[in-house]
Amino acid sequence: DGGGGGGDTKGGAPVTIVTAGGGRLPERPPPAAPVSPKATTTITTIKPGPALHAHRPRRAVTLATAAERISVGAAIQAINAGEWAAAEAELDVLIRANPALADAYVARGTARALQRQLAAAVVDFTAAVACDAGHLEAWKRRGQARAAAGDTVGALVDVARAGELMRRQRTRGSLQVRGGQTVRSSGGGAGVCSDALDLDTCVELGRLHFLLKDYLAAATHFRAAAALALPLPLAPASTAVAAAAARAAARNSATAVEARHMLGVCLASTGDVGAAVEWYDRVLEVDPRHREALTNKAQGLRELASDPPAREAYRLTIRAHPTDLRARLGLGLTLHAAGEHRAAVRELTVLIEGGAHHGQTFSRSEPAAGGEVEAHLVPGG
Secondary structure (H helix, E strand, C coil): CCCCCHHHHCCCCCEEEECCCCCEEECCCCCCCCCCCCCCEEEECCCCHHHHCCCCCCCCCCCCCHHHHHHHHHHHHHHHCCCHHHHHHHHHHHHHHCCCCHHHHHHHHHHHHHCCCHHHHHHHHHHHHHHCCCCHHHHHHHHHHHHHCCCHHHHHHHHHHHHHHHHHHHHHHCEEEECCEEEECCCCCCCCCCCCCCHHHHHHHHHHHHHCCCHHHHHHHHHHHHHHCCCCCCCCCCCHHHHHHHHHHHHHHHHHHHHHHHHHHHHHHCCCHHHHHHHHHHHHHHCCCCHHHHHHHHHHHHHCCCHHHHHHHHHHHHHHCCCCHHHHHHHHHHHHHCCCHHHHHHHHHHHHHHHHHCCEEEEEECCCCCCCCEEEEEECC
């Protein structure tokens, strides 16, 4: 995988590396058809050149020379191309020559994070913050690396700090002087308040709060993320520029869909199952085959004792994803609770056979007096 550091992720969230081409390389495969998917920490590649400076305020820090900016930009291009060793060698030289060059630390930390050398990456991002406490990317990327390493609390502190810096910058950018008075402009994007966070930061904060089981706070951030972008199907791109824009829009759309789904999961976790089902429906409006939304909607309807709709939702999930064993289990238990035991036996028999095929077994618990049969999937041995 291009480097060591696998031990850095022990006990942490799954790491997804987003490459320059937009592909995803999971560190370990996710569980089959998760009902409540775990948060995934994303470490992204970075844009070369002046873009690295564009997101932080001007402060009394050591500014890079033109030659240093060019060198950092070249190293970033190498990182995005997967040439990590060459990039690190160039950045090592730059840092030795100028130990206060924050952008070089951020770039080297990103290279190390992409190689899953998370502890070393955190050291570099910390050095960048020491050089420039207002470096938004340094805070954000240290939060991502800490989350991937399992330090959820530290990650939340860092990402929240990045969000605060973003709010301050957007607030300053929305203020104008007119007639000797400072007034707020109407810029900043349609439908987005000047103090709003960007989509990725809202989702990142939501994930971290979700991992800490603070579902109300997580729901607040996912709701904000859902309001920031409208996930719509994309038209085919005809040019290279349009294709790049389409890829960016596709990623934005996927993130917005995830925000909607996770908002539903958070609401269900707080007991508001009815509202959760409504958000799963919003996901399915955009992606009718969204596996987790289908399964979670069916589960929610079952919890609401809405029997016929729950059955139909489970069957819809099974038609879209025939190997979804949890949907098969839910349908079997729904039929059993309704007294349709023969139909339940048919579904659960398919479940048992399918579970054995996929390395899982079916466990049945005898009910207490007057209770309901409980069943669950367990890993096969």
